[in-house]
Amino acid sequence: MGDDSEWMKLPIDQKCEHKVWKARLNGYEEALKLFQRIEDEKSPEWGKYLGLLKKFVTESNAVAQLKGLEAALVYVESAHVAGKTSGEVVSGVVNKVFNQPKARAKELGSDICLMYIEIEKAEVVQEELIKGLDNKNPKIVVTCIETLRKALSEFGSKIITLKPVVKILPKQFESREKAVRDEAKQLAIEIYKWIRDALRPPLQGINSVQLKELEEEWVKLPTTPPKQSRFLRSQQALKAKFEQQQAAGGDEVDDNDDEPAPQVDPYELLEPVEILSKLPKDFYDKIEAKKWQERKEALEAVETLAKNPKLENGDYGDLVRALRKVVGKDANVMLVTLAAKCLAGLAAGLRKKFGTYAGHVVPTILEKFKEKKPQVVQALQEAIDAVFLTTTLQNISEDVLAVMDNKNPSIKQQASLFLARSFRHCTQATLPKSMLKAFCPAFLKQVNDSAPEVRDAAYEALGTAMKVVGEKAVNPFLADLDKLKLDKIKESADKVELPGKKGGGGSGGAEKKEKPVAKAPPPTEAPAKSSGPPKKALAAKSGGPPKKGKPASATSAKGKKGPEIKEFIETELSIEVCEEKSATVLPASCMQLLDSANWKDRLSSMEEFQKAVEQMDKSEMPCQALVRMLAKKPGWKETNFQVMQMKLHIVGLIAQKGSFSKTSALVVLDGLVDKVGDVKCGAKAKEGLTATAEACSLPWTAEQVVSMVFAQKNPKNQAETLNWLANAMKEFGFAGINVKAFINNVKTALGATNPAVRTAAITLLGVMYLYMGAPLRMFFEDEKPALLKQIDDEFEKMQGQSPPAAFRGVKKGGAEEDGEEAEEQEEDGGGDIMDLLPRTDISDRISQDMVDKMGDKNWKTRREGLEEVAAVISEAKFIQASIGELPMALKGRLTDSNKILVLQTLTILQQIAIAMGPALKQHIKSLGMPIITVLGDSKTNVRAAAMTTLQAWVEQTGMKDWLEGEDLSEELKRENPFLRQEVLGWLAEKLPTMRTVPSDLSLCLPYLYACLEDRNGDVRKKAQDALPTFMMHLGYEKMLKATAKLKPASKEPVSALLEKARAVMPAKPAPPPGKAGGAKSVSGGASAAKSGGSTYTSGVLGKKAPAPKANAKDEEDRSGVIFILVPNGKEQRIKEEKGLKVLKWNFQTPRDEYVDQLKTQMSTCFAKWLQDELFHATDFQRQVKAIGIMGDRLEDELEGTISCLDLILKWFTLRFFETNSTVLMKVLEYLKLLFPMLSRENYHLNEYEASSFIPYLILKVGESKDVVRKDVRAILTMLCKVYPASKVFVFLMDGTKSKNSKQRAECLEELGCLIENYGMNVCQPTPAKSLKEIAVHIGDRDNSVRNAALNTVVAVYNVCGDQVYKLIGNLSEKEMSMLEERVKRSAKKTPAAAPAPIRQAAERERSQREHPSNPNATFMRKPSQQPQEEVPNKLKQARTQNTEREHSHPSIPKEFQLDLDMIENDHTRVSELPDLVQHRLDELLEPIMMPEPKIRSVSPHFDDLHNSTASTINFVISQVASGDMNTSIQALAQIDEVLRQEDKAEAMSGHIDQFLIATFMQLRLIYNTHMADDRLDKKDIFKLYSCIIGNMLSLFNMESLAREASMGVLKDLMHGLITLMLDARVEDIEDGQQLIRSVNLLVVKVLEKSDQTNILSALLVLLQDSLTTSSGSPMFSELVMKCLWRMIRFLPETINSINLDRILLDVHNFMKVFPKEKLKQLKSDVPHRTMKTLLHTLCKLTGSKILDHLSMIENRNDSELEAHLRRIFKHSNFPGIKSDRGTEKGQDDRMSKAKVSDILSEIFKKIGSKENTKEGLTELYEYKQKYSDADLEPFLRNTSQFFQSYVERGLRVIESEREGKGRIQPSSTGIPQHGLDSGSAPLNGEEMKPAVYYERLKILRQRQGLENNREGDSGPTRPITSLLSKPSVASSTDMLQSKLSQLKESRESHLQQEQSHSPTRSSSPSANLDDLKKRLERIKSKRQ
DSSP states (O other), X not given: OHHHHHHHTSOHHHHTTOSSHHHHHHHHHHHHHXXXXXXXXXXXXXXXXTTTHHHHHSOSSHHHHHHHHHHHHHXXXXXXXXXXXXXXXXXXXXXXXXXXXXXXXXXHHHHHHHHHHXXXXXXXXXXXXXXXXXXXXXXXXHHHHHHHHHHHHHHOTTTSOHHHHHHHHHHHHTOSOHHHHXXXXXXXXXXXXXXXXXXXXXXXXXXXXXXXHHHHHHHHSOSSOXXXXXXXXXXXXXXXXXXXXXXXXXXXXXXXXXXXXXXXXXXXXXXXXXXXGGSOTTHHHHTTOSSHHHHHHHHHHHHHHHTSSSBOOOOOHHHHHXXXXXXXXXXXXXXXXXXXXHHHHHHHHHGGGGHHHHHHHHHHHHHHTTOXXXXXXXXXXXXXXXXXXXXXXXXXXXXXXXXXXXSOHHHHHHHHHHHHHHHHTOOTXXXXXXXXXXXXXXXXXXXXXXXHHHHHHHHHHHHHHHHHHOHHHHGGGGTTSOHHHHHHHHHHHHHOOOTTSSOOTTSSOHHHHHHHHHHSOOOTTXXXXXXXGGGHHHXXXXXXXXXXXXXXXXXXXXXXXXXXXXXXXXXOOOHHHHHHHHHHHSOHHHHHHTTOSSHHHHHHHHHHHHHHHHHOOGGGOOHHHHHHHHTSTTGGGOOOHHHHHHHHHHHXXXXXXXXXXXXXXXXHHHHHHHHTTOTTTHHHHHHHHHHHHHHHOHHHHHHHHHHHXXXXXXXXXXXXXXXXXXXXXXHHOSTTOOHHHHHHHHHHHHTOSSHHHHHHHXXXXXXXXXHHOGGGGGGGTTSOHHXXXXXXXXXXXXXXXXXOOOOSSOSTTHHHHHHHHHHHHHHHHHHHHXXXXXXXXXXXXXXXXXXXXXXXXXXXXXXXXXXXXXXXXXXXXXXXXXXXXXXXXXXXXXXXXXXXXXXXXXXXXXXXXXXXXXXXXXXXXXXXXXXXXXXXXXXXXXXXXXXXXXXXXXXXXXXXXXXXXXXXXXXXXXXXXXXXXXXXXXXXXXXXXXXXOOGGGGGGHHHHHHHHTOSSHHHHHHHHXXXXXXXXXXXXXXXXXXXXXXXXXHHHHHHHHHHHHHHTOOOOOOOXXXXXXXXXXXXXXXXOOOSSSOXXXXXXXXXXXXXXXXXXXXXXXXXXOSBOOOTTXXXXXXXXXXXXXXXXXXXXXXXXXXXXXXXXXXXXXXXHHHHHHHXXXXXXXXXXXXXXXXXXXXXXXXXHHHHTHHHHHHHHXXXXXXXXXXXXXXXXXXXXXXXXXXXXXXXOOOHHHHHTTHHHHHHGGGOSSHHHHHHHHHHHHHHTTXXXXXXXXXXXXXXXXXXXXXXXXXXXXXXXXXXXXXXXGGSSSOHHHHHHHHHHGXXXXXXXXXXXXXXXXXXXXXXXXXXXXXXXOOOOXXXXXXXXXXXXXXXXXXXXXXXXXXXXXXXXXXXXXXXXSSTTOOXXXXXXXXXXXXXXXXXXXXXXXXXXXXXXXXXXXXXXXXXXXXXXXXXXXXXXXXXXXXXXXXXXXXXXXOOOOOOOOOOGGGGGXXXXXXXXXXXXXXXXXXXXXXXXXXXXXXXXXXXXXXXXXXXXXXXXXXXXXXXXXXXXXXXXXXXXXXXXOHHHHHHHHHXXXXXXXXXXXSHHHHTTOOHHHHHHHHHHHHHHHHOHHHHHSTTHHHHHHHHHHHHHHHHHHSOHHHHHHHHHHHHHHHHHOTTSOHHHHHHHHHHHHHHHHHHHHHGGGSOHHHHHHHXXXXXXXXXXXXXXXXXXXXXXXXXXHHHHHHHHHHGGGGGGGOTTSSSGGGOHHHHHHHHHHHTSOSSOOOOHHHHXXXXXXXXXXXXXXXHHHHHHHHHHSTTTHHHHHHHHHHXXXXXXXXXXXXXXXXXXXXXXXXXXXXXXXXXXXXXXXXXOOGGGOXXXXXXXXGGGSOOTTOOOOHHHHHHHHHHHHHHTTOOOOSOOXXXXXXXXXOSOOSOOOOOHHHHHHHHHHHHHHHHHHHHHHHHOSSSOSTTOHHHHHHHHHHHHHHHHHHHO
16 A cells, blocks of 8 residues: 555656556546646646657556546547647557457547547548558457548548548458458448449459449438538537537538538549550551551550550650551551540540640541541540540640631531530630630631531530520620521520539439539639539539620620610611601701701701700610711711811710711711811811710721721821820720731831821830730831831830720720620730731641651751751741641650750740740640750759740740649659759749649649758758748648658658748739729720729730730739738848858949849749849840839838838849949939838838948949939938938948049038038047048048038038037148138128027928928938828918928028928827927027017907916817817817807907817818718717807807908818818718708808908918819819809998908919919819909999009009909990099109119119129118118018018128128027018918917917916017018918917017116126026026
């Protein structure tokens, strides 16, 4: 017992390992209890037992083993980590449990196996159980079979893979043990339930008695397929459904939604047989023997071998050639039959692998159908049918079409019958329109054949096609057939029984079979893979109308629906019938006057005609009758152009509105073409042609028009027709255009003597080039060189452009039809263009002699043969796919022992690829795969040539066909290290660019894993590189499962590599952005662009891309993403460079290894085609185009661009070392887009990116071309936003060490800019060290470098003053004198105000709409390309205008100016505050004299600004603009309460502007933010709108308060209200209409109650703004004008209260922006009429006195307004104008004033120029001294505040100098540098109320989360003087912007008054000292 007590104390896991069995038993029991208690499947407790689980099941003690098995079962069921133990535990169960005598042990062991299957480990369990079948112990074998049977029964054939089970089953029937045989029988019965007859072939070899017993059992089984009853963990949803069905009544529940088990193909269960080695040794001799008996003997031997149902893959080329020769040339029909049967057997046994030989066999069989003996024909039919199942219809279509015109009726008949049988195996997908388009014309010929059997065969073929793809798809090709023939075709279609429609034998009913196939149709290339069920796809797809796609052909109109097709055959009506029909719809007077001799009668007749047509319904409109009436005499010979114009217009109307047929079109086309070149009628003629093309399709219309116009001799008509056609192609797209017909006419036009015709023809060719690409040029190669150059120039212009999306002719069939049509176009559009190329059939030229030469023993003879082939291909240029016996001959040469011939063969194969185009696909198996074999050659140059050839082939064929079948995996199977590394590298490059791959790619996995462990390091590396690209298509799980078949030693390292690859697996390329039906044009011209934003489409569909050899693959590539996101890709590259695994990007000139390294790195994350373009060796235009594409995709592929940024920048550095300026400019253009985008995204360059790019960018700053230097410096400016300026400084310092003097000078200039903009902290490593290095350049021999160095040091001096002399160290005397001179000069140039403060980061992050203060600085030079707000923002426009006015004068830095756009529109970052700007504080030590504003006295309400009532109102108003709707509503409610009580409402006086500003800010917030936010309840928004409108109505009901609203505020308020009325989203809100009515009422109140001058002025300015803004809604302008008309109606009552001077000034400004001519050019004449009415009304009301109100207008003589007013008086009977004498007197006065004006104008011009400014100021001073009463105000009115202060200051300086007072201190400036601009002037003579702007500032502060409860220290506002008195137009936002500075100045002025009682500094030095001390203390306390 002592021992017992000892182990009893041990933990459970130790007990389970104890040597005492009782301890282990106890441990198992406790473990079982523990496992049952643990609820969390991921508990760490499970991990303790992970290594012990195998011991649980392999326990040696039988009693303990039972408990161990129970515990193991619970563990497997409950533990998340149990799956890791599957292999070892199941192996233990098989070997140690299944041999136990106890049934309970076996049962538990079996349950454990099944539980492992349930937790997704079916493959491991199945593998171990199958291994157990080889055990010598029969008990184990029996239990393994029994467990397999249970697993199959419960989990079904989807989970349990039957192929390996069926493979071992026959062996179990041969066992000696009866128990094994019986269990095998039960397993066979279970398998039969799931796969039915597919089990029969594999079991044909077992004992006949056993087979008979099985047959008997199989018959007893129910016909319904079994169902899965136990489910995997991942199938829990399915399990719940199954249980629900069981509860609902078991089998009777419909299970349509369940996915049945996949149908098993018997072929897949068979073992392949190798027959080539079993052929008789003398077979090839016998088959050539003269005696037919010997040939028969040889064929019989082959027939026997070919009967094997599945054949091993191999080289059957020689055998197939021998059999083909017998079929084609043997005279003995018996042998022909035998050979045909052999071919059928080979095709059936090899299936897809026989596809390589299909192209060689089919033509021979088809030709042999001339034999009439039934047994021969039958054998040939079986053979060709078997061959068809190994290939695709597309691959053999050319061969079949070639015999369709054969003279022998038997061949034609059998070819049609073959196609009919083939069509039955097709679906809509595998029988596309392109195939029908090719075959139907041939069938239509045969339908009219004289031989009845040929006709019947054609009917059958067409009927079958109709059955498969539906009538709608076939009907367009049958348009010319009569009804009798159509009926026969339909009859044939009804008779056709498609495979799968009949019941399915023993397969359990057709319904059950049809389901899976409808979901997953079989691959098109292998229809034979599942002989039964897959063909159900036809049944599933052909019932009912299969597609809504629009039937179309080259000659029939696209997009017409069924009923409209009949109109194409509309019969021609007689003129009498037409007149009758027209009389019923046209007025009688119209009919009578149509042919009147008087043109006015004809014109009125046309007007009536037009009205009638416009009112007609489509169904009532007799189009043909109407156009024939138009063609009545004089018809198209009409001489009056007005009548003719109207006639042509009516033609267009009829074509647009009616059912316009081709018959009708033919009536009008002559007239349209005849007038197309007419100057007056040409435009209408073109409109008519376009309308006709829309009705009858462009292809047909264009063909008619071109043929008509070239039958004429009028060159003008010809040129204009070609121009119309070029434009029409862009509008309609290119689909269906008969290019061949056009080419002939274009050639005629190119040869025309008239240059306009030639130019139009070349333009048309340019448009065609957009769609066709380079192949178009082939048609014109024989033109004269000069003409060809013009064509090439036109093509070059189009290079890189995409054809525009078609917008005409695409909506007829609905969006869904468009989608289908576009899809079909995508499939076959490419072929259409390539079909147009004149291709040569060279099969006749490949003679037998040539083939024999290539196979000769002498290598020189072989070379001759190859040279002859190359000559044939070169001569042909473009060849057809049929090339005779050439493929087999060339294949032999690829394995030639002479490497020169191998290289020659590869060159020929490249030639063939280019010459054959996409048709090359059918030769992939026969010639493409042997190219891959050559990649295994030991010689590098041979491998390189093979890879080039392979790439050329893939360019034409795409990748998909190369990956299908086992061919590629067979190549990888070869243990050749060269071949493996080349193929894997090629796959790693190509796979990432593919969206989908064939499933056969998984066949390569075993060999890929073998390569991971290859002894060759290069192979291992390539395999590792390829892993992620395989994984992106196959998935991690599938690849991990494939490792189960590896050896245990290999499994772990491969799994680790898979895990690693998973981390860097690239994302799949996105599908083309044009997949949606609506986005695709019928033309198929170009894939629709992108995703939300501007998307670039880099290629066009099919062959329409401009690339010379575009193909389907290119299209797939170029429409996808260009940057592939590789997770952690950039980080990995950084890590590799740091670890020195790759070359560090640091070089003087780039070597080849750097380029190769970059290519390798780019290959994983750049689209292949883009990389090819970027690294194109010869054509720099390709690089330019690629950069353009990258630029266009910048916004769309933002994330991808950033992930590949390091590689993009590195590629650009390579371009910096090239001399091509075009590429360089394109690079710089891209960089100027890139860096602002990175800045907007808050992306910052890392050190890795910066160090590999910036040094090389700085090299280009020394470029000789100014434009390049300018761009590089602009980029350096932008760079500082994404990379610290201090680090850029270091790179620039390195740049100053260059030998290039330009580079040194530019770098020094940039250093100066950096110091100016960022201060001294930017100098690294220290200011002293860097400045010493800069100062060295003062002594440079180059003048520009010296100047730049001096400028930079001066920039430092401006920042830190005299300290600069200490920093720069010792300079020579000469250099120091130069520096001091420069410093003095710069001081003179600097304005008297303090130096411009340093711009800091806060300003840099603002929008760059402002220009730099220093014209020499490049920082802030380029305005950013940020998109403007979509909603027209009038405040922003006004600010922008003011900014533009400001920039016409020396710019002033605005440190204290707020960016209102940013603050007002950013409601998200409430808590984020901008960093405070650090300014130079020296200026604070200098006194500031504040200007005195010249404005009216401030309202008395503002004297009490800070009393309690005002503060409360201010606070509430500030909350009105809150971003929180509830806060705003509460504030509005409080204000409404005040406004509704008359005694309290007066408290709002003085706050009206402030309240209105807050209100329209809230309106703008709702419009831009709340309405766009789907998360907000629209009822809340409605409530807020209601509160705002209610408050406004209350306010504007009180006239006294309403009149306080200023013009700028009213302008913005009206803008907000009108925008609200036009907001379509408001209508979607409940009661939205009621809201709009309330707004309407409010607008009326505003117009009535506001100050009439202000509201009229506001409306005029608003109208001007709305007409100026192109993006504005026309409805906006219309509503503004309605308001103006209402105001005009009020004028008689309000004229006395209006300030006419202001109104006339606004009208003058309006007429200045919109002169009479410009106003008339507007689409609407209402603005013109509005202005005329306003002025006319004013004249009428005021008479001639109105001319006295033009005082505010400068240069009245130049004003259009005065002239207009005088014209009104001249033509009206208003009160007269002043007498002549008075007029003359006024003119004299004006003349004397004009002289004064001229003198002052000259003086101010001098002041404004840099050179004469001093002289100008002196002259002005002297003038003022002479004429003390001279009025300067008119000359200063339009200038900026800065200029005015500069003039004042200059005059004071001159005055003080002349009086001997010396210079005035710079601090005595009237206005500081951050003062007002011209937009800050008193507005329209109104009061300037600082409190309004102070309160608006409060609103903005509250929005940013700042407190508003602190009262300011400013005292009463002093009147502010200003030189400006001219009213200017500005919005309330401008007023706020300009007043912020005034508020600041007034506070500083007040503070200054408190601190010093003395007005001057000089009078009290002690006071000055105290003053300075106080200021310094205050600054220190603030900084702390």
